[in-house]
Amino acid sequence: MKKQIALTVNGVKRELLVNPQDLLLNVLREQLGLTGAKYGCGIGECGSCTVLLDGEPILSCMTLAVAVNGSEVTTIEGLLGSDGSLHPIQESFLEHGAVQCGFCTPGMILMAKNLLDKNPHPSEEEIREHIRGNLCRCTGYTQIVQAIKEVSLTRKA
Ligand code: FES
Numbered sequence: 450m451k452k453q454i455a456l457t458v459n460g461v462k463r464e465l466l467v468n469p470q471d472l473l474l475n476v477l478r479e480q481l482g483l484t485g486a487k488y489g490c491g492i493g494e495c496g497s498c499t500v501l502l503d504g505e506p507i508l509s510c511m512t513l514a515v516a517v518n519g520s521e522v523t524t525i526e527g528l529l530g531s532d533g534s535l536h537p538i539q540e541s542f543l544e545h546g547a548v549q550c551g552f553c554t555p556g557m558i559l560m561a562k563n564l565l566d567k568n569p570h571p572s573e574e575e576i577r578e579h580i581r582g583n584l585c586r587c588t589g590y591t592q593i594v595q596a597i598k599e600v601s602l603t604r605k606a
């Protein structure tokens with residue numbers, strides 16, 4: 450039997466009817482049309498489904514929607530400015546060629562946002578450690594780390 454849940458998604462309150470077994474990833478993608486979070490492995494190993502839950506990264510392929518009732522969810526779509534402008538982290542990824550096929554990119558950028566929100570000037574080692582669970586099948590890690598580092602160098606603390 451479906452259950453009603455309430456989520457704040459990218460700043461907008463949403464009331465949703467979900468099955469008890471519905472994954473947050475599928476609810477975001479299929480009910481809300483937010484296709485930024487990707488279905489990669491489906492078993493918690495690649496990070497392509499990463500979203501922020503109350504500011505902290507979670508794997509939405511491993512998260513039941515009913516379990517996060519009442520929470521605040523941020524997807525990559527939520528990083529855009531009100532005028533549609535890209536977030537500085539998105540800009541930096543583009544400038545550094547850190548986007549190849551793009552499949553890992555939403556998860557990587559949300560991990561970067563989470564890191565920079567907590568630690569505005571991380572070391573390269575801290576960046577690598579933070580994105581350790583996010584796999585890039587195009588192996589563009591050097592550019593990804595450079596892109597995150599650049600934001601940390603140019604943003605005000
Ligand atoms: S799709 Fe969720 S960790 Fe791979």
Ligand code: FES
Nearest residue numbers: 549553585586587
């Ligand atoms: S850019 Fe292709 S998976 Fe990372």
